[in-house]
Amino acid sequence: MRGSIRHRPLTWFFSLTFLLSWTAWVPYALSENGLGLWHFTFPGGAGGSQLLGVLPGAYLGPITSALLVTGITEGRAGLRAWRSRMTKFRVNWRWYAVVLVAVPAALTLAVVALGDRAPQMPSAMILAAFLPGLLLQMITTGLAEEPGWREFAMPRLQDRFGPLAATVIVGPLWGLWHLPLFLTEWGGYPDVTGTAVLKFVVTAIAFSFVMTWVFNRSGGSMPLVMLLHCGVNNYFSIAAADMFPWLSRESASNASLLALLTAALILLATTRGRLGCPPAPHTDTLPARTA
Structure with missing residues (x-):
């Protein structure tokens, strides 16, 4: 098995990711928070039950x-390198400012464009909770997902296939990884539709292009990538309902798709598909002289 993992690290990573997550989500999907086949309700209301x-x-x-795959294929040196990339906070402060401002601004514009209604000023309580909520999202969602999808899988695929193809591979897999959760209240069950699932996967693909660009342009700063991911989640978890009291689940989904798809298309056009990845070094060789 170790030899197989060393030979096909990406195949093993994707397989284990789906197997471990989907197995652990079975109780949640079967509970009263999902299909209702197991007569148990996870405590804590909607937020607490989703955390648990x-x-x-x-x-x-x-x-x-x-x-696991890094430890087997690269040993302690690989794990130390993994940790150093995960703690790469030292990037230009402008990157943090751009992410913190651009994410809520883009999502607000998208909601306004779709709903044709001006936002309300968020209350002082929402403003006070926004940054703590973002920190919580970083520890939960960001730390759980991005060390695998963006830190492990993306660079390896990008080295092999380039940034465009790598993102096309990671994006759909990341979106489909969430499939069992659509059988729970997290995904809107029992009112969830196939269209909603498809829209989520397309949004994940579009979001992946944006995160690939941020990852490459920041020199592989995982904290910044996690901040970008969690910024979208935190906006809809904390601020959106207060700014747009009329906002429905479907409207929020449409706004996410619009904002992220627009950003992805702009980045693809302006970078010509390179998404911030520097061109591979190459050397020109002259033909050998003949006598």
């Missing part, structure tokens, strides 16, 4: 698989 039901599977999947 979703988070274990999220942690058991991408981050655990990445650590």
Whole structure:
């Protein structure tokens, strides 16, 4: 098995990620928070039950698989390098400012464009909770998902296939990884539709292009990539309902798709598909002289 993992690290990473997460999500999907086949309700209301039901599977999947495969294929040196990339906070402060401002601004514009209604000023309580909520999202969603999808899988695929093809591979897999959660309240069950699932996967693909660009342009700063991911989640978890009291689940989904798809298309056009990845070094060779 060790030889197989060393030979096909990406195949093992994706397989273990799906297997571990989907297995851990079975109780949540079967409970009263999902299909109702198991007569048990996860405590804590909608937020608490999702933390107790979703988070274990999220942690058991991408981050655990990445650590396991890295340890087997690269040993302690690989794990130390992995840790150094995960703690690469030292990037230009403008990157943090751009992410913190651009994410809520883009999502607000998207909601306004779709709903044709001006936003309300968020209350002082929402403003006070926004940054703590973002920090919580970084520890939960960001730390659970991005060390696997963006830190482990993306660079390896990008080295082999280039940034465009790598993102086309990671994006759909990342979106489909969430499939069992659509059988729970997390995904809107029992009112969820196939269209909603498809829209989520397309949004994940578009978001992946944006995150690839940020990852490459920041020199592989995982904290910045996690901040970008969690910024979208935090906006809809904390601020959106207060700014747009009329906002429905479907409207929020449409706004995410619009904002992220627009950003992805702009980046693809302006970078000509390179997404911030520097061109591969090459050397020109002169033909050998003949006598």
